[in-house]
Amino acid sequence: MTDTRNLNLKEILTKAKEEGKKVNRQLVSYTRKINDFNPLAIFENGKELSQKKRMFWKRYDDQYIFVGIGNITEIVVENEGKQAIYNKWRRIVKEAIIYNPYQEAGVGLVAFGGIAFDPKKAPTPLWAKFAENEFRIPQFLFIKKKDSFYVTINMLINKDENIEECLKEYENIEKQLLGERTIHPTMGKIIDKQEINPEQWKQAIEDAKVNIQQKQTEKIVLARELRLHLSQSVDITSVLHTLIATQPNSYVFAYEQGTDCFVGATPEQLINVEGNQLQSMCVAGTAPRGRTDEEDERLNNELFHDKKNREEHDYVVQMIRQSIEPFCYKIDIPNTPTVYPLKNLQHLYTPVTAILKSGQHLFDLIDTLHPTPALGGTPKDTALAFIREHEHLDRGWYGAPIGWIDCHDNGEFAVAIRSALIQEKEASLFAGCGIVKDSDTQTEYEETKIKFLPMLSVLGGS
Numbered sequence: 261m262t263d264t265r266n267l268n269l270k271e272i273l274t275k276a277k278e279e280g281k282k283v284n285r286q287l288v289s290y291t292r293k294i295n296d297f298n299p300l301a302i303f304e305n306g307k308e309l310s311q312k313k314r315m316f317w318k319r320y321d322d323q324y325i326f327v328g329i330g331n332i333t334e335i336v337v338e339n340e341g342k343q344a345i346y347n348k349w350r351r352i353v354k355e356a357i358i359y360n361p362y363q364e365a366g367v368g369l370v371a372f373g374g375i376a377f378d379p380k381k382a383p384t385p386l387w388a389k390f391a392e393n394e395f396r397i398p399q400f401l402f403i404k405k406k407d408s409f410y411v412t413i414n415m416l417i418n419k420d421e422n423i424e425e426c427l428k429e430y431e432n433i434e435k436q437l438l439g440e441r442t443i444h445p446t447m448g449k450i451i452d453k454q455e456i457n458p459e460q461w462k463q464a465i466e467d468a469k470v471n472i473q474q475k476q477t478e479k480i481v482l483a484r485e486l487r488l489h490l491s492q493s494v495d496i497t498s499v500l501h502t503l504i505a506t507q508p509n510s511y512v513f514a515y516e517q518g519t520d521c522f523v524g525a526t527p528e529q530l531i532n533v534e535g536n537q538l539q540s541m542c543v544a545g546t547a548p549r550g551r552t553d554e555e556d557e558r559l560n561n562e563l564f565h566d567k568k569n570r571e572e573h574d575y576v577v578q579m580i581r582q583s584i585e586p587f588c589y590k591i592d593i594p595n596t597p598t599v600y601p602l603k604n605l606q607h608l609y610t611p612v613t614a615i616l617k618s619g620q621h622l623f624d625l626i627d628t629l630h631p632t633p634a635l636g637g638t639p640k641d642t643a644l645a646f647i648r649e650h651e652h653l654d655r656g657w658y659g660a661p662i663g664w665i666d667c668h669d670n671g672e673f674a675v676a677i678r679s680a681l682i683q684e685k686e687a688s689l690f691a692g693c694g695i696v697k698d699s700d701t702q703t704e705y706e707e708t709k710i711k712f713l714p715m716l717s718v719l720g721g722s
């Protein structure tokens with residue numbers, strides 16, 4: 261990390277060119293405050309300027325919005341585990357020339373990405389455009405943090421770079437990205453909606469219950485797919501617009517990979533690390549929302565007291581506590597959950613806070629936490645083996661950590677549920693539920709139907 265305080269961008273690039281002689285291509289990251297911007301306008305303006313590599317992230321409480329346009333370099337590791345991703349990230353940070361006068365988590369050089377739910381499961385063509393894991397450093401990163409707005413420009417400068425030209429080009433792109441635009445959301449029609457093998461999925465639930473009765477596992481999460489054919493290519497900006505409008509209390513994310521885009525509105529945080537402060541969430545146990553206030557209150561109350569849902573939830577609380585214990589102290593987890601309301605459903609919810617011991621970092625925690633019993637099961641390895649064998653679905657990035665890390669190891673990852681893989685005029689939606697000993701197959705089936713709704717409704721279905 262080269263110290264570039266008091267240099268302007270031109271001077272920095274000239275310095276980078278010098279460095280470039282040694283390393284061939286030098287990464288330069290330059291951050292400055294800017295006037296307020298409309299994140300979705302930037303996302304839309306970036307459509308043609310990003311080589312179809314855009315990303316979007318809005319935190320559930322609106323405290324962070326990121327729009328990433330383009331990709332100057334990515335981190336992809338196969339069969340090496342999450343530590344290898346972290347090591348590559350540290351190397352990039354170490355070698356970069358960084359200008360960033362702001363000491364703010366998430367502001368500056370940041371990598372965004374996701375990982376596959378289960379690298380041991382053989383992939384299918386469905387997720388062909390998504391690597392087992394990928395973290396991307398966008399060319400332009402627009403950041404809204406609380407009430408402040410920033411842009412981070414990332415560039416690769418080589419020894420023969422024409423600095424004047426390069427600056428001009430970046431200025432020009434930035435101007436286009438910040439150009440005014442009003443978003444008029446458009447939505448096509450669903451021509452065909454196909455539940456993928458629902459009967460086979462119900463059979464897997466029966467098998468899971470036998471597995472649980474035989475005491476091999478206590479909880480197994482099983483997911484299924486809904487495949488849509490649409491009348492026109494899905495407009496991702498419109499999808500994000502409607503998700504933001506309809507799904508408060510949720511992270512809204514998009515990761516574009518050429519003609520495919522993974523999009524979702526998830527309520528579930530896997531982990532947030534800022535300095536030595538850690539946050540996580542236990543989200544498991546589900547009921548629909550009521551049509552009237554009275555019905556809503558009744559369903560809320562029933563969910564809170566329901567033995568089966570409380571059990572489903574408890575496995576997550578216990579596992580998160582056990583997983584973070586070796587890495588943290590001052591772990592604070594309330595004994596009783598509360599009910600977390602979303603537009604289409606409500607969940608049992610328990611917040612987790614803790615202090616990280618020194619030397620422990622985000623990727624260690626992701627490694628130990630993923631998948632929690634909210635998406636895998638208990639015990640983890642047995643449940644995963646069961647899912648691998650009995651669930652006829654390529655989960656890809658669904659149900660897995662998606663998020664960001666900055667160059668001081670702050671970062672946040674959500675669990676990518678309530679999500680869809682959009683492939684132009686087609687889309688796959690995913691939803692799963694936690695099977696425990698008292699699960700009723702038909703009720704679980706109905707639960708997944710509601711969990712499809714956040715994405716289904718923004719794609720024109722109900």
Ligand SMILES: C=C(O[C@@H]1C=C(C(=O)O)C=C[C@H]1O)C(=O)O
Pocket residue numbers: 481483528543544545546572607634635677678690691692693694695711
């Ligand atoms: C697996 C999903 O959600 C998970 C399962 C839940 C449940 O079974 O009650 C609730 C929230 C999540 O932990 C999903 O939405 O696809």
Ligand SMILES: [Mg+2]
Pocket residue numbers: 544545546572693694707
């Ligand atoms: Mg459930």
